[in-house]
Amino acid sequence: MNAARRIACLLGESPAAQGATSACALMSDVAHGFSPRVEVCEVDSCVFVDITGLQRLFESEEQIVRAIRHVVEKMGIVMRVGVGGGKAIAHIFAEGEKRNHRGTESGRSEERSDFENRTSPQTSLSLRLCGFSLSSEKERLAGLPIRLLRPSDDVAKVLCQWGLRTIGDLARLPRKEIEARLGREGILLHRLACAEDDAPLVPTPAPETFREVVDFDFGLSNLEPLAFVMRGMLDRLAERLECRGLAASDVRVVLTLADRRRHERTLSLAAPTRDAKTLLDLIRLDLVEHPPDAEIEAIAIDLIARPPRPAQLGLFEPKGPSPDRLATTLARLSAIVGRERFGAPALVDSHRPEAFALVPFGEERRNHARDPSSRLCQTCGHRDKSVLVSRQCRAGTELQRSDEKIYLGNVSSLPNSLSLRLCGFSSSLSSVLRRERTTQAIAIDALRARIADLRGPFRLVGEWWAATSFARDYYDATLCDGSVIRLYRDIVANTWVIDGLIH
Amino acid sequence: MVAELRERLRGTAPRGHGHLSTGLAALDELLGGGFPEGRLVEVVGGQASCATSVAVQALAAATRRGEVVAYIDWPDAFDPRSAAGAGLDLARTLWVRPQTVKDAIAATDLVLGAGGFGVVALDLFGEKKKCNHDYISSSSFLRLARAAERAKTTFLVIAAEHVAGTFAALTLTCGRACVAIERSKGFSPGRTARVDFRSPRIQ
Known part of the structure; x- marks a missing residue:
């Protein structure tokens, strides 16, 4: 046994109620936030964390586990923790903690006090965190029931016939005799009973995609209840992202419809974010724009994680809108005015x-x-x-x-240059214009004004090499009321068009 | 000299808010530094005025400072080429083209709420019948003015007539080549600045 090695086992207490995959994934994300060496055991719905060396950051193992438990329970997952020199021992301690809480009626009252302990961090954890006492692991294992070693059915039957009830009973027997009667499994059980566990921890790579799935009992046809469910899912996903120090750069929403079809939407965010409200707004706006055409029976949300973009502000530049809020604002603008109009x-x-x-x-x-x-x-x-x-x-x-x-080059700008307001009179004006004989003035019925002064023409010819060629004579016309309009005569079509109002 | 300077400052600048340059030296001088930061400024002018140019100059000045600006263009009359010619950095400009006044108000509310914009201009210049300013409730401008104050964004409203009512901290009336203070919290009305504009080039 490697005496220096310390493994913590995080065991989801009620996987059926919480959603085993989700709880396990969540505990895995939390564990990855504490240690890079994490092994996920989906079968047992538990997560092993190598906490060796974390004493440099925390004062004691108790504080490490308290910190992990605090983060996990903040997400609504109830779990048991055990710490030992190996994976199996840590798992036994975690299971033993469960046994203590579920054994008898007194165990139930203990469970209540245990809940109170969890809600108040100042209370002692010594009752719940097995393996933290000063006595050796072997002594602590000795009092636990032998079934926690998880022997096979045949071996369990034999051990029962021998009258062994606790792990300590097995540890006291000679190993050679055990080997002679129970074979290889007997040796392994005896080694565990003697707190000898050298099974290596096989680290599981940290996932880059975060997924939450919810199946509905009844099909949803309205967006509001769906948004309510999504809020919870996104809250959990955001907390998982926060544990890992990541942010979502892309969001994929997969809706399973009543007719077994899938309605998929993928959103690329303007900037990585882990703000659940922002993500919910973006998804909701997208679903309003692209609604599913049948009832929704299940929803899955995948977040592609990236490191958050560090906000590097310029020393001499004013702060602009934050990327998160800007992305939400643009999405909402898209819903109001249309994607093509901003x-x-x-x-x-x-x-x-x-x-x-x-x-x-x-x-x-x-x-x-x-x-x-x-x-x-x-x-x-x-x-x-x-x-x-x-x-x-x-x-x-x-x-x-x-x-x-x-x-994208620099436009030659003139200081104090007037701006042009483009008018809505882009139609031909040939029928509403009449040139007076004596002056250059033109009466424009559309504006109900008489032109007092006309400057021009300024000829603009272009694209003569293509079918879209144009030739125009531009004029700046000062109307009697003092306003100046820019209009042009299309030489090809021989029509007049008001370009805009110089305003 | 210090006392004289204090006296001058007391007479020119409203207290409690900074000023953002309008991009026009004469107007800056008239306003004691520029438009009040985080306030609603109404720029009113008829067809024979330079209201749009005043607003675009303010936007251009903001983009020159490195700020991001927004132009809510209800009449769909914004001309990017002449605005770029006036010095506006188009890459720093969010141009929104709503189709109704109601959408324009909602879009302005969103943009102001996002924060981080130096200047937001709402263009409500247009025909009376089409614009139907009566549709805009006064509470809309109260809400927008509050949002601008929270975001510390200078909020310009361009219109042919008064629309913002008492919620405007400053109302400017534009002529062809002059801008006058019509109503202001901190300035005496009637003061006028002459601004010289050049006609946009045909390019």
Whole structure:
């Protein structure tokens, strides 16, 4: 036996009630937050943690276990803990703790006091944490029932016939005689009874995907009860992420529908987060936008974990919106105004003044920082990237996927330059314009105003090499009320169009 | 000299809030440093005014400081090219194009609630019939003003007529080349600044 080795066994007390997989996974995540060497035993619904060396961080083993128990029980999982020199011994101590609580009616009262102990950390844990007393592990094992060694049925029957009731009874027998009568299993049992356990701990890799599953007794057709269930699931997932110091970068929601079909939704978050409320908002908004078309019988939520992005603030830059809240805000904006109607405007490499693109807000700056391959071309200021280009057509905006390049170079800006308000009068004005004979003034019925001064024309010709060629004569017209509008005559179609109001 | 400086400061700046530059030197001087931080500022002007340009200049000044800004564009009249020409950093601008006034108010509420935006501009400039300002309850602006105060965001409302009522900490009336303080908590009304704008280039 390695005397220096200390193994803690975390044993879920009521796996059927809590959900065995979930409780085991949760305990595993908590254990990974304390030690990198964790073995998960799904069969027994227990987790072994190598706590050797943790005394450098905690004063005693008792404090280590108290800290683990505090985190686990905060998540609503009731568990037993045992600490020993090996996995099997630790498991026996954890089982022995359970026996103490469930044995008799006095055990029930003890269970109540045990609950009170758990809720008040100041109380002594010596009653519950087996293996912490000053007496040797062998002496503590001696008082426990022999069935905790988990012998096979045949061997258990023989031991019963021999009149052995406790582990101590077995330990007192000579090993050679045991070997002669019970064979290899007898030796193993005798070694355990003598607190000799050298089975190695096989570390289980820490999972990178966190999963919660809930099956419903009745199909759900409404989003509100589903959100209520999801809140609990996401709370548990968030706590598991917190234990590991991770955050969710992607969320996958799988709904099993009444007709056995699966409705899957995957959300990529703008920034890794472990805020349950944010995640719930994002999922709920997505499900409102893409509702399932049948009743929901089960839900599974998978979170892809990544290390949280450290917030590196510039010394001379003001703090912007936090990534979590920004992601939620953008998702809510999407639900209110539509996905295509918000974003960061970007100029398109086009000769048409009205051309623009709408890119996801915040993405450009992130790409600048993260993706070295998407740096700007220093000479032309172009970046090759397929974007959602929104052609400016105020009467009815049409969206199309295009490979047109976004112009990201510096626009030559003039200080105190006026802004143009684009008007809704994009229709042809040929029928409502009339040129007066004496002056250059034009009466525009649409604006009910007379033009006092007309500056122009400024000719703009472009894309003559393509079918979309255009040629325009631009004018800045000052109306009688002092307002200035920008309008142009389409030379090809011979029509007048009000471009906008200089405001 | 210090006493004189104190006297001048007492007369020009409202207390308790910082100021954000409007991007226009004359207006900054008029307002004692710029728009009050975390307050609702109403920029009112008809067709023959420079209200939009004043707002865009404030947004541009904020992006030059490295802040993130938002433009809630109910009339769908924002022109990215001329705004970029006025110095606005488009990558730092969240442009929202709601289709109804109700959606515009809800979107503004969301953006202000997110926090971290230096300036948020709500554009309600448009035809009277189409805009129907009566639809916006005064409690909406109270809520938005509170949200702006919590987020310490300067909240600009661009409109052809007064819409924010008493919840505006500052109301500016814009002419073609001048901006006047119409109502303010801390300034005497009627003071005017002349601003010189250039026409946007056709490019």
